[in-house]
Amino acid sequence: MIKLLPITTASYVDLKLNLSPRLNTALSLCYFSAVLLLLSAPPVFLPLSYFFAEALLFEWQQTYHYYLRQQGPLRLYSDGNLRWHDQAGELIAVKLVTRWLVVLSVAHDRNQWLIICYDGCDVAQYRHLKMMIHLGLLKPNPSVDKP
Structure with missing residues (x-):
C-alpha cells in the first residue's frame, strides 16, 4: 500500500x-x-x-x-497583494510570462510595471514564481481597477 x-x-x-x-x-x-x-x-x-x-x-x-529602482526584496502573495521595499502594493495583472522574463502590472508607490528576469534573481525563486503563475495560484487582486 x-x-x-x-x-x-x-x-x-x-x-x-x-x-x-x-x-x-x-x-x-x-x-x-x-x-x-x-x-x-x-x-x-x-x-x-x-x-x-x-x-x-x-x-x-x-x-x-x-x-x-526595481531592485530589492519582493514578496508576492497568492491573493494578489505584494510587499516591495517594506511597502504594501497590489498585483493588477500578469502581462507577460516567458522562459526568460515575467512582466507584472502592479499598483505600488514605486512603479507601475515590474520586470523580473531569470538572471536577476535566484533561479529556484524564478521557477517558483512561474509555477505559481502557470498553476493559477498567483491571482491579480480583483478590487484594483485595471488601467
Missing part, C-alpha cells in the same frame, strides 16, 4: 531582485543602435538627427534608472 504524505505549498513567493545583465545589455544595445542609425543620416538631416539622438539617449537614461 502506498502512503501519500500531505504536501504543503507556500501561498507566497519571495524574490530578491537584482540588476539583470542580459536585460540591461539588450536595452542598451537597442537604444545605441537606434542612435547610430540616426547619426548615419545624410548631412542635410544631421541637426534633426542630433536632436532625436539626444532625446533617445535621455530616454535610455530614464529607462535605466527606472529599472534600477
Whole structure:
C-alpha cells in the first residue's frame, strides 16, 4: 500500500531582485543602435538627427534608472497583494510570462510595471514564481481597477 504524505505549498513567493545583465545589455544595445542609425543620416538631416539622438539617449537614461529602482526584496502573495521595499502594493495583472522574463502590472508607490528576469534573481525563486503563475495560484487582486 502506498502512503501519500500531505504536501504543503507556500501561498507566497519571495524574490530578491537584482540588476539583470542580459536585460540591461539588450536595452542598451537597442537604444545605441537606434542612435547610430540616426547619426548615419545624410548631412542635410544631421541637426534633426542630433536632436532625436539626444532625446533617445535621455530616454535610455530614464529607462535605466527606472529599472534600477526595481531592485530589492519582493514578496508576492497568492491573493494578489505584494510587499516591495517594506511597502504594501497590489498585483493588477500578469502581462507577460516567458522562459526568460515575467512582466507584472502592479499598483505600488514605486512603479507601475515590474520586470523580473531569470538572471536577476535566484533561479529556484524564478521557477517558483512561474509555477505559481502557470498553476493559477498567483491571482491579480480583483478590487484594483485595471488601467
